[in-house]
Amino acid sequence: MQELKETLLDYKPMTETNVTAANILLIDQIGAGKTSFFNSVNSIFRGKITSKACSGSFEHSVTTQYRQYKVKDISKGKFPNFRLCDTRGFEEKFALDAQEISFILDGNIPDRYQFNPLVPFTSDTSGYIKDSMLKDKIHCVAFVIDGSTVDVMSDTILQRLKNLHVKLNHRGLPHFVFLTKLDKICPDVNDDVKNTFTSTAVCDAVEKVADVMGLPRAHVLPVKNYESETKLKPALDILLMEALQRCLDFADAYMDEQLVKMAAEGKMVHTKDYD
Ligand SMILES: Nc1nc2c(ncn2[C@@H]2O[C@H](COP(=O)(O)OP(=O)(O)OP(=O)(O)O)[C@@H](O)[C@H]2O)c(=O)[nH]1
Numbered sequence: 001m002q003e004l005k006e007t008l009l010d011y012k013p014m015t016e017t018n019v020t021a022a023n024i025l026l027i028d029q030i031g032a033g034k035t036s037f038f039n040s041v042n043s044i045f046r047g048k049i050t051s052k053a054c055s056g057s058f059e060h061s062v063t064t065q066y067r068q069y070k071v072k073d074i075s076k077g078k079f080p081n082f083r084l085c086d087t088r089g090f091e092e093k094f095a096l097d098a099q100e101i102s103f104i105l106d107g108n109i110p111d112r113y114q115f116n117p118l119v120p121f122t123s124d125t126s127g128y129i130k131d132s133m134l135k136d137k138i139h140c141v142a143f144v145i146d147g148s149t150v151d152v153m154s155d156t157i158l159q160r161l162k163n164l165h166v167k168l169n170h171r172g173l174p175h176f177v178f179l180t181k182l183d184k185i186c187p188d189v190n191d192d193v194k195n196t197f198t199s200t201a202v203c204d205a206v207e208k209v210a211d212v213m214g215l216p217r218a219h220v221l222p223v224k225n226y227e228s229e230t231k232l233k234p235a236l237d238i239l240l241m242e243a244l245q246r247c248l249d250f251a252d253a254y255m256d257e258q259l260v261k262m263a264a265e266g267k268m269v270h271t272k273d274y275d
């Protein structure tokens, strides 16, 4: 656990990219645990359970703003070089529209933008970031999926997930699934998170999601967010940090690829051009 924490604390995107922090987008179903994931990671680095951002259950998304969160490590007083970007959850009748998601991926939407289900974000919306750079863009996407709903996902949600998957593939943008609430589908995991990798129920859920999303199983990462716990638990921290580390590894590869692409397009005359 300590090793993982140190690795995350030492993480730094390659200097040539001029990106100071990797941006990981948390997206997907309402109530799946996107905000809780941020709160959980923040708790690990704070050294105690905290819930800086509002999470909970409600008929509509609890999160209504786009937030780019940094976490603060209390022991060293520094901010690790990644940002967790939290979004409004998809609902049956309302989801961020395709254009809005593209704007997020391209870094055009500002931190704290208030989503409005009736009026989607456009390039005319106040705060629109016009000349976004690599540092503003999303470098890895995590679909946060509630493991206890895998068997009952509606066709609308499934179709939305598939469309998004295709969109991200087109962009060459790495994406993972964070499978949450596994404590709800397996009593052994509920007793002890260490049982995650020996649980048949978890294995089945991972396979189902991988199949539905058309992702390799290694891209479906089981996590357990802090929700009922009052103290930090190493086994839980490990799952959360492993998931984060995987995203950062792939974010690095994506940034590297973008550099090659920009060089090929002749956009790298001065490095400042893309900062
Ligand atoms: N049992 C269990 N509950 C969880 C887990 N992760 C989140 N929760 C609970 O699920 C509820 C929703 O969590 P949020 O983090 O608010 O979910 P969200 O995806 O941000 O939801 P919206 O912002 O509404 O889209 C909260 O009551 C959490 O405590 C988990 O791993 N296990």
Ligand SMILES: [Mg+2]
Binding pocket: 034, 035, 036, 054, 055, 062, 063, 086, 087, 089
């Ligand atoms: Mg939320």
